[in-house]
Amino acid sequence: MILRWLLPKRLNRSISVDILLFLMIGSVAAFMALPLVFAISNAFKPMDEIFVFPPRFFVRNPTLDNFFDLLHLFNDSWIPFSRYMFNTVFVAVVGTAGHVILASAAAYPLAKHHFPGKQLLFSMVVLSLMFSPHVTAIPNYMTMSWVGLIDNYGALILPAFGFSLGLYLMKQFMDQIPDVLLEAAKIDGATEYRIFWTIVMPMVKPAWLTLILFSFQRLWAANAGAQTFIYSEQLKTMDYAFSQIVQGGIARTGVFAAVTFLMMMVPIGVFILTQSNVMQTMSTSGMKD
């Protein structure tokens, strides 16, 4: 019985309700997956299949034409698509690396030290989870121009360092490191920085993999807000190229599918690689009263 293997007999469970609930997950999973399957299948459809009526779900003759078109499309403009892609990768990698290091460094004293202002700082971080970055967009523009970050990679990278959800998750995860371990190292004469780097950091690997996923995914998708800080064409990121393609209308449907594929598969790939570590981190994500 495949069903029994899927749903082993347990306390307080009836098989009929099990089947019903199972069908429910199945249909929702289909609803969730359908658009993604469309997106993937479209990326490999040749032109004639994209415009066939009625539209077909799966691709018949898969081709990489759309991806080549994507490269050619930007040949005529003075910025090649590879440049937008490089910008996105650069911003995502540098922003994520800095975020993981700074957030971990700040999370360590918040989790394990006692000092004046600790509660206040952490409450501010929690409070900052309660509003979206849209609230700060306009003043941020002014701050950026004072600091001279307008039209600079820094405008995209620096704010990403201070992404508060990452600090929150890291601090919650560090809370569970046993104090005795840190005490022992201190008695052996290790400095705080040494303890942080050689004892704490290796222990919180699941947490920084999670921070990598969240930060990378945010920067990879870099939504419209980021576009207001960058004027130079050669510094713009892939999502900008994407919005240009969308404006190209129906003729660009194939290229659009190819970019969508690129934009979605990378974060999903990162999630597949980090999934079990992310789940470990999320188990400590709870808010204590």
Added chain:
Amino acid sequence: MKLSKHSYILLAPFFIIFFLFTVLPVMMSLALSFTNFNMLEFPRWTGWDNYVRLFVKDDVFLIALKNTFLFAAITGPISYLACFIFAWLINELPPKIRAFITLILYAPSIAGSAFMIWQIMFNGDSYGYFNAFLMKWGFITEPILWLQDPKYMLGIVMIVQLWLSLGTAFLAFIAGLQGIDQTLFEAGAMDGIRNRWQELWFITLPSMRPQLMFGAVIQLTTSFAVAEVSISLTGFPSTDYAAHTIVTHLMDFGTIRFEMGYASAIATVLFGLMIGMNLVTQRLLKKVGE
């Protein structure tokens, strides 16, 4: 005291950036909301004028406010419940299958601009997948302008928003459920718990209250911040402002009309709304299983 010095050194880099790009902007926004500011001249103090204009004269803002509350009241609770229910359902599956279904359900929320595929699905001509499907089966004879007709726009943005909503909170719930001590269930059965629903209410929910509170913050904040989906699918501004929200209103004044004082007042209202709703929800969730 010597230890504190090291603490502050470790904290400094992150918190300098956090203050510069999160705390300071909130305060600036509050201050600017009482001024008239166009980025060129020095801000001029105008008192409550911006707020009066917002709530009394600006009809579009009232539409935006209504739409935002509709989004928050519908997608907020539904997405929150969905996150929990699906986490709870897949919790009992074997680990490999659980990981796979988690991936499928979570993928849309991290797939970036992939939600634009919905634009093709709801395209207004007969090549749009929904129109093609409905026409093929004879439900309609003429294609429907899904994304331009105010009748459908809000609903479609809500569907897409829900599609995107099994995110961080969903993962937190799965992890929270996994972390519940299994002996609690056995003890519960001894104490007279007879079915899964009693088990859910008396054991499961109280055991994962911290995750429930974290998830609520994430879902609530997202449900008040609908903008990108609305702009990408229905345009900016949308027909008759039917999918206009506080955030799109903010973008309109902040990045197009450059009325920064007025935009700051919108941002401040949004800030107050999000924080207020979050704090109320936190208070309510503390009562779960009491």
